[in-house]
Amino acid sequence: MPAVSPEIRNIVESMIFASEEELNPKQLKDIIDKSGLRISLAEIEESVSQLNDDYKKNNKPYEIIRVAGGYAFSTKQDYGRFVGKLYEEKQKKKLSQSALETLSVIAYKQPVTRSEIEFIRGVNVDYIVNSLLEKELITITGRSETPGRPILYGTTKTFLKVLGLNSLEDLPKLKEINDILKNEEIEGITEADIELFNSVNVQETAQGHETVHQLELITTNENEEQEEQQSFENNNTEEAVSDKDGESEN
Numbered sequence: 001m002p003a004v005s006p007e008i009r010n011i012v013e014s015m016i017f018a019s020e021e022e023l024n025p026k027q028l029k030d031i032i033d034k035s036g037l038r039i040s041l042a043e044i045e046e047s048v049s050q051l052n053d054d055y056k057k058n059n060k061p062y063e064i065i066r067v068a069g070g071y072a073f074s075t076k077q078d079y080g081r082f083v084g085k086l087y088e089e090k091q092k093k094k095l096s097q098s099a100l101e102t103l104s105v106i107a108y109k110q111p112v113t114r115s116e117i118e119f120i121r122g123v124n125v126d127y128i129v130n131s132l133l134e135k136e137l138i139t140i141t142g143r144s145e146t147p148g149r150p151i152l153y154g155t156t157k158t159f160l161k162v163l164g165l166n167s168l169e170d171l172p173k174l175k176e177i178n179d180i181l182k183n184e185e186i187e188g189i190t191e192a193d194i195e196l197f198n199s200v201n202v203q204e205t206a207q208g209h210e211t212v213h214q215l216e217l218i219t220t221n222e223n224e225e226q227e228e229q230q231s232f233e234n235n236n237t238e239e240a241v242s243d244k245d246g247e248s249e250n
Contacts, residue, residue: 021072
Protein backbone atom coordinates (compact mmCIF):
# COMPACT_ATOMS: atom_id res chain seq x y z
CA MET A 1 0.00 0.00 0.00
CA PRO A 2 1.24 3.54 -0.74
CA ALA A 3 2.45 5.72 2.10
CA VAL A 4 -0.22 8.25 3.04
CA SER A 5 0.59 11.47 4.86
CA PRO A 6 -1.51 12.65 7.84
CA GLU A 7 -2.53 15.68 5.74
CA ILE A 8 -4.04 13.51 3.01
CA ARG A 9 -5.87 11.43 5.60
CA ASN A 10 -7.29 14.61 7.12
CA ILE A 11 -8.45 15.84 3.73
CA VAL A 12 -10.21 12.57 2.91
CA GLU A 13 -11.74 12.40 6.38
CA SER A 14 -13.04 15.97 6.29
CA MET A 15 -14.64 15.52 2.87
CA ILE A 16 -16.46 12.33 3.82
CA PHE A 17 -17.54 13.89 7.10
CA ALA A 18 -18.89 17.07 5.48
CA SER A 19 -20.72 15.42 2.60
CA GLU A 20 -24.46 14.81 2.91
CA GLU A 21 -24.16 12.02 0.36
CA GLU A 22 -21.75 9.10 0.15
CA LEU A 23 -18.61 9.81 -1.89
CA ASN A 24 -16.93 7.17 -4.01
CA PRO A 25 -13.12 7.10 -4.48
CA LYS A 26 -13.28 8.64 -7.97
CA GLN A 27 -15.39 11.56 -6.73
CA LEU A 28 -12.93 12.19 -3.93
CA LYS A 29 -9.98 12.02 -6.33
CA ASP A 30 -11.58 14.40 -8.85
CA ILE A 31 -12.39 17.00 -6.20
CA ILE A 32 -8.95 16.81 -4.61
CA ASP A 33 -7.24 16.96 -8.02
CA LYS A 34 -9.15 20.15 -8.85
CA SER A 35 -7.68 21.76 -5.75
CA GLY A 36 -4.20 21.24 -7.19
CA LEU A 37 -3.20 18.27 -5.01
CA ARG A 38 -2.62 15.08 -6.97
CA ILE A 39 -3.74 11.88 -5.29
CA SER A 40 -4.30 8.30 -6.45
CA LEU A 41 -7.31 6.06 -5.85
CA ALA A 42 -5.04 3.71 -3.91
CA GLU A 43 -4.06 6.56 -1.57
CA ILE A 44 -7.72 7.35 -0.93
CA GLU A 45 -8.54 3.74 -0.12
CA GLU A 46 -5.49 3.46 2.13
CA SER A 47 -6.49 6.70 3.88
CA VAL A 48 -9.90 5.27 4.71
CA SER A 49 -8.34 2.03 5.92
CA GLN A 50 -5.92 3.89 8.21
CA LEU A 51 -8.68 6.15 9.51
CA ASN A 52 -10.79 3.15 10.47
CA ASP A 53 -7.78 1.58 12.18
CA ASP A 54 -7.36 4.78 14.20
CA TYR A 55 -11.07 4.86 15.11
CA LYS A 56 -10.93 1.25 16.28
CA LYS A 57 -7.69 1.77 18.21
CA ASN A 58 -9.15 4.79 20.00
CA ASN A 59 -12.52 3.10 20.57
CA LYS A 60 -14.49 5.66 18.57
CA PRO A 61 -18.27 5.12 18.25
CA TYR A 62 -18.22 5.57 14.48
CA GLU A 63 -16.47 4.28 11.37
CA ILE A 64 -16.32 4.87 7.63
CA ILE A 65 -18.25 2.26 5.67
CA ARG A 66 -18.83 1.47 2.02
CA VAL A 67 -22.47 2.07 1.15
CA ALA A 68 -24.14 2.32 -2.26
CA GLY A 69 -20.71 2.34 -3.89
CA GLY A 70 -19.27 5.18 -1.83
CA TYR A 71 -17.87 6.10 1.58
CA ALA A 72 -19.94 7.45 4.46
CA PHE A 73 -19.66 7.79 8.22
CA SER A 74 -21.77 5.39 10.24
CA THR A 75 -22.45 5.03 13.95
CA LYS A 76 -21.46 1.63 15.30
CA GLN A 77 -24.26 -0.73 16.21
CA ASP A 78 -23.66 -0.45 19.96
CA TYR A 79 -24.56 3.24 19.85
CA GLY A 80 -27.30 3.14 17.24
CA ARG A 81 -30.14 3.05 19.77
CA PHE A 82 -28.93 6.27 21.38
CA VAL A 83 -28.50 8.09 18.09
CA GLY A 84 -31.95 6.87 17.08
CA LYS A 85 -33.47 8.93 19.89
CA LEU A 86 -32.46 12.05 17.97
CA TYR A 87 -34.92 11.20 15.23
CA GLU A 88 -37.95 10.11 17.23
CA GLU A 89 -39.66 13.46 16.82
CA LYS A 90 -39.72 12.97 13.08
CA GLN A 91 -42.27 10.20 13.69
CA LYS A 92 -40.86 7.92 11.07
CA LYS A 93 -43.07 5.01 10.19
CA LYS A 94 -42.20 1.58 8.97
CA LEU A 95 -43.17 0.14 5.63
CA SER A 96 -46.30 -1.98 5.76
CA GLN A 97 -45.97 -5.76 5.60
CA SER A 98 -47.41 -5.84 2.08
CA ALA A 99 -44.90 -3.23 0.92
CA LEU A 100 -42.01 -5.16 2.52
CA GLU A 101 -43.09 -8.37 0.82
CA THR A 102 -43.30 -6.66 -2.56
CA LEU A 103 -39.93 -4.97 -2.03
CA SER A 104 -38.30 -8.27 -1.09
CA VAL A 105 -39.59 -9.91 -4.28
CA ILE A 106 -38.17 -7.08 -6.39
CA ALA A 107 -34.84 -7.13 -4.52
CA TYR A 108 -34.22 -10.84 -5.07
CA LYS A 109 -35.81 -11.34 -8.50
CA GLN A 110 -34.85 -8.10 -10.27
CA PRO A 111 -35.25 -7.14 -12.99
CA VAL A 112 -38.86 -8.22 -12.61
CA THR A 113 -42.18 -7.27 -14.21
CA ARG A 114 -45.30 -6.25 -12.35
CA SER A 115 -47.11 -9.40 -13.45
CA GLU A 116 -44.25 -11.56 -12.14
CA ILE A 117 -44.47 -9.80 -8.77
CA GLU A 118 -48.23 -10.40 -8.67
CA PHE A 119 -47.74 -14.08 -9.61
CA ILE A 120 -45.38 -14.58 -6.66
CA ARG A 121 -47.43 -12.56 -4.17
CA GLY A 122 -50.84 -13.64 -5.42
CA VAL A 123 -52.32 -10.15 -5.09
CA ASN A 124 -52.58 -6.94 -7.11
CA VAL A 125 -49.54 -4.74 -6.51
CA ASP A 126 -50.33 -1.67 -8.63
CA TYR A 127 -50.70 0.72 -5.71
CA ILE A 128 -47.72 -0.67 -3.77
CA VAL A 129 -45.39 -0.53 -6.79
CA ASN A 130 -46.42 3.07 -7.45
CA SER A 131 -45.80 3.88 -3.78
CA LEU A 132 -42.33 2.31 -3.83
CA LEU A 133 -41.54 4.27 -6.99
CA GLU A 134 -42.55 7.52 -5.29
CA LYS A 135 -40.32 6.69 -2.33
CA GLU A 136 -37.46 6.00 -4.78
CA LEU A 137 -36.87 2.53 -3.34
CA ILE A 138 -37.42 0.99 -6.78
CA THR A 139 -37.07 2.27 -10.33
CA ILE A 140 -37.91 1.31 -13.90
CA THR A 141 -34.89 -0.50 -15.34
CA GLY A 142 -36.15 -1.20 -18.86
CA ARG A 143 -38.59 -3.41 -20.73
CA SER A 144 -38.81 -7.17 -20.98
CA GLU A 145 -38.32 -8.90 -24.33
CA THR A 146 -41.48 -10.96 -23.72
CA PRO A 147 -44.70 -10.23 -25.68
CA GLY A 148 -46.07 -6.80 -24.85
CA ARG A 149 -42.64 -5.68 -23.60
CA PRO A 150 -43.77 -5.10 -20.00
CA ILE A 151 -41.84 -2.69 -17.78
CA LEU A 152 -39.06 -4.12 -15.61
CA TYR A 153 -38.44 -2.95 -12.04
CA GLY A 154 -35.36 -3.04 -9.84
CA THR A 155 -34.11 -1.55 -6.59
CA THR A 156 -32.34 1.81 -6.36
CA LYS A 157 -29.33 3.42 -4.76
CA THR A 158 -31.69 4.72 -2.07
CA PHE A 159 -32.65 1.10 -1.31
CA LEU A 160 -28.98 0.26 -0.76
CA LYS A 161 -28.46 3.31 1.42
CA VAL A 162 -31.35 2.64 3.80
CA LEU A 163 -30.16 -0.96 4.21
CA GLY A 164 -26.55 0.10 4.65
CA LEU A 165 -25.37 -2.09 1.78
CA ASN A 166 -22.58 -1.32 -0.66
CA SER A 167 -24.09 -3.34 -3.52
CA LEU A 168 -26.77 -5.94 -4.24
CA GLU A 169 -24.10 -8.61 -3.84
CA ASP A 170 -24.20 -7.85 -0.11
CA LEU A 171 -27.81 -8.98 0.23
CA PRO A 172 -28.08 -12.05 2.48
CA LYS A 173 -28.31 -15.20 0.39
CA LEU A 174 -31.86 -16.45 0.83
CA LYS A 175 -33.28 -19.47 -0.97
CA GLU A 176 -34.83 -18.92 -4.36
CA ILE A 177 -38.29 -17.47 -3.85
CA ASN A 178 -39.81 -20.26 -5.95
CA ASP A 179 -38.34 -22.82 -3.52
CA ILE A 180 -39.54 -20.80 -0.55
CA LEU A 181 -43.11 -20.72 -1.81
CA LYS A 182 -43.21 -24.32 -3.04
CA ASN A 183 -46.20 -26.25 -1.70
CA GLU A 184 -47.53 -23.17 0.09
CA GLU A 185 -50.64 -21.10 -0.47
CA ILE A 186 -49.45 -17.89 -2.12
CA GLU A 187 -50.66 -14.92 -0.13
CA GLY A 188 -47.25 -13.32 0.24
CA ILE A 189 -43.84 -14.34 1.42
CA THR A 190 -44.06 -16.03 4.81
CA GLU A 191 -42.66 -14.45 7.96
CA ALA A 192 -39.93 -17.07 8.25
CA ASP A 193 -38.80 -16.57 4.69
CA ILE A 194 -38.54 -12.79 4.67
CA GLU A 195 -36.11 -12.62 7.54
CA LEU A 196 -34.31 -9.83 5.73
CA PHE A 197 -37.22 -7.52 6.37
CA ASN A 198 -38.60 -9.04 9.58
CA SER A 199 -39.55 -6.27 12.03
CA VAL A 200 -37.96 -3.91 9.49
CA ASN A 201 -34.51 -4.95 10.68
CA VAL A 202 -31.83 -6.17 8.32
CA GLN A 203 -29.11 -8.59 9.34
CA GLU A 204 -26.22 -8.13 6.92
CA THR A 205 -22.62 -9.21 6.85
CA ALA A 206 -21.20 -6.88 4.21
CA GLN A 207 -18.56 -5.54 6.59
CA GLY A 208 -17.52 -8.99 7.82
CA HIS A 209 -19.58 -8.70 11.00
CA GLU A 210 -23.29 -8.55 11.77
CA THR A 211 -24.90 -5.16 11.94
CA VAL A 212 -28.51 -4.17 12.24
CA HIS A 213 -29.96 -1.40 10.13
CA GLN A 214 -33.37 0.10 10.78
CA LEU A 215 -35.44 0.44 7.63
CA GLU A 216 -37.25 3.47 9.08
CA LEU A 217 -38.77 5.32 6.17
CA ILE A 218 -41.13 8.28 6.19
CA THR A 219 -44.07 6.40 4.73
CA THR A 220 -47.67 5.56 5.43
CA ASN A 221 -48.66 2.85 7.87
CA GLU A 222 -50.81 -0.01 6.66
CA ASN A 223 -54.14 1.62 7.52
CA GLU A 224 -53.22 4.85 5.76
CA GLU A 225 -51.96 2.85 2.81
CA GLN A 226 -55.26 0.99 2.52
CA GLU A 227 -57.19 4.26 2.67
CA GLU A 228 -54.99 5.79 -0.03
CA GLN A 229 -55.38 2.70 -2.18
CA GLN A 230 -59.17 2.88 -1.85
CA SER A 231 -59.03 6.54 -2.88
CA PHE A 232 -56.77 5.60 -5.79
CA GLU A 233 -59.26 2.96 -6.98
CA ASN A 234 -62.25 5.29 -6.52
CA ASN A 235 -60.59 8.00 -8.60
CA ASN A 236 -59.92 5.50 -11.38
CA THR A 237 -63.57 4.37 -11.28
CA GLU A 238 -64.83 7.97 -11.47
CA GLU A 239 -62.52 8.70 -14.40
CA ALA A 240 -63.76 5.60 -16.22
CA VAL A 241 -67.42 6.59 -15.69
CA SER A 242 -66.67 10.14 -16.85
CA ASP A 243 -64.99 8.86 -20.01
CA LYS A 244 -67.93 6.57 -20.71
CA ASP A 245 -70.44 9.42 -20.29
CA GLY A 246 -68.38 11.56 -22.65
CA GLU A 247 -68.44 8.85 -25.29
CA SER A 248 -72.23 8.51 -24.92
CA GLU A 249 -72.74 12.24 -25.46
CA ASN A 250 -70.61 12.09 -28.61
